[in-house]
Amino acid sequence: MKNLKGALLLGQSGGPTSVINASAAGVFLEALKQENVTDILAAAHGIKGILNEDFIDIRKEDIKELENLKYTPSSAIGSVRYKLKDENDFNKLLVIFKKYNIRFFLYNGGNDSMDTCNKISKFLKKSNYDCNVIGVPKTIDNDLAVIDHCPGYGSAAKYIATSMMEIGLDATVYDSKMITVCEIMGRHAGWLTAASQISKEKGYGPDLIYLPEIAFDLDSFYKNVKEILDTKGKVIIAVSEGIQTKEGLFIPELVNSSLSKDAFGHAQLGGTASVLASLLANKYGVKTRAVEFSLLQRCASHLASQTDIDEAFNTGKRCVKAATAGVSDKLIGIVRTSNNPYKIVYKKIDLKDVANEEKKIPLEWILEDGKGLTNEYLEYVTPLIQGETKQVKQNGLPVFAKLKKNKF
């Protein structure tokens, strides 16, 4: 624990979320209050921005715009997918940290980014350079270990649940048979797709939910779909993009020969939903439709959960408070202390316990045969989607923060 004085640097990393900027707002606004913080820098495009000394001078921004970051989706200072390569990268980093007197380093991202954060922290310590390093958790995937849930997940879950309710009505209006397959993000963990259970519980479907936690079996899938098709005439299915067979094949790989290369030698046009919809159309001769939730599930700030926004913002603030109070090598994570009423605390968690770990849905929460999730999951997720965003609208449209992005 060292109480330092110097510049604070924030970087954003990995895929954007609806509330990643809410954490940035928390970081910047809190940093402005802290006497030990001299300059406040934001790295354009995460680690790459640091290595290129591409810094934004946050003290030159309007407070009003910084506050409105709370309601602005995506990565306002630019994100990156970059792994620190070798000793050279680390040495360069050290030179730059010294040059700008960076004494507080905050990195906002998922498990990869927490690993980066952890490595930087260790390297700086080894190099005898005093700097408090704090991870700011963020991911719609909700797959960070140790913590209860991750900022970004509640908003994505709210978007998925609401959209699935709407699609549930839309996909059933005709009196003809119809199968709708909705593809939701999540390569290894099914947290996002699980959120469709909220809509199912309200009575709007999906009928079937497939998560990557359970090996996907095509025959049993066909059987389940057929059963519902025969009784209800309409089937709505939610699938994680990352579902795999027990042999470890992703869905597009099931039809590899026709899909993986088009006329231009370019890989797979259709994703998981497209392929399943096509397989079902072929097998049962009914109209099918594939819907990909795509980018909007991670950037639809107009439908963000205010609970999530506030938690992301508070996480950012607490990260700065911790760093300036001498804490290092930790992330500030949310731990639930009570569900009814919903209560949380922000806890300091060792970066090494989160780095590169992946939290999946407990298997006992998943019903067999694509039947969805248990009430335990619903009790877990419901508090996270509460509260409508206080995003300001002007002329019928959201107003996003506009940063000047003056170079430091």
Next chain:
Amino acid sequence: MKNLKGALLLGQSGGPTSVINASAAGVFLEALKQENVTDILAAAHGIKGILNEDFIDIRKEDIKELENLKYTPSSAIGSVRYKLKDENDFNKLLVIFKKYNIRFFLYNGGNDSMDTCNKISKFLKKSNYDCNVIGVPKTIDNDLAVIDHCPGYGSAAKYIATSMMEIGLDATVYDSKMITVCEIMGRHAGWLTAASQISKEKGYGPDLIYLPEIAFDLDSFYKNVKEILDTKGKVIIAVSEGIQTKEGLFIPELVNSSLSKDAFGHAQLGGTASVLASLLANKYGVKTRAVEFSLLQRCASHLASQTDIDEAFNTGKRCVKAATAGVSDKLIGIVRTSNNPYKIVYKKIDLKDVANEEKKIPLEWILEDGKGLTNEYLEYVTPLIQGETKQVKQNGLPVFAKLKKNKF
């Protein structure tokens, strides 16, 4: 003009919208007030429901649920795509109209449905059966002739503009080159895709907008994309699903051999955006992404325009008022009398003038080379997206109307 007394029948037809049920709410609530209306029937799945005598008894529904139809997307009583085939169909219809003493027939749909409506009206008149027939306009496509705009369009435009602003931020966070192609509905008219101009004007892109009104030229498309790729590094493109080359080919047909048949003999997996994204990835070797707005652009009631909701509701009410006042063979359409301040009137328009006509975007509103639309379009569309929906939320989710759907 005949003042009749008897049952009122409403049918919904064609693709759903966010506000088609707002019109139904207007029809039902107004019908409940009218002394000349005896029974109030809703045809399950439009014309098919009529031919099958599959009627819902609206007088048995709770008023509160009927009121909440205003905020419930999709076709609550079921929709249909069915063209009246022959004399048999018409004769059957007449027998059923007589049996239920249907004296007011309202049909809610787009130009095909207005044609159906017109034909029924003529047939009943020829058969000397007194019935006032009124069309209730509805379509997200906004392609109905004569009227200023169509209920359903404003909400879809608001969804597209808002989502495109969010995607505009999301698709530009990395420092690597990237092309994002967004596919928006609209087979022949580009009104929906045009709404992305609202986002462009706010500074969030898309960089390029392609509408079906202008023949699509692949070479000039490549050139335009390349120019932006070289200067900005990121390109966001909005395309109507219905864009065609001057030879009349849809985009998926450009790569026919590889796309139109997959391993299962089933037609095109990828749509317009997928194919364009694949072509661009192949040509420029950069990461591309295809985003289809899909069903949500027509059912995202959580982002509906309150202006649109109110207009759809009022249209429904006025249709009943007209029918019970003796008007027949008309639709009730919105005509704008002033833009600043925005003022409209509801006008009676001959069904025959709208039936099967298709209103496209005036060519003088479209800039060349995919550069977007003029200010005339923005002035036209801006009033239509105003007002946030008053949809009730409970536990973080919308509350949709639940009808009992008692058989009549």
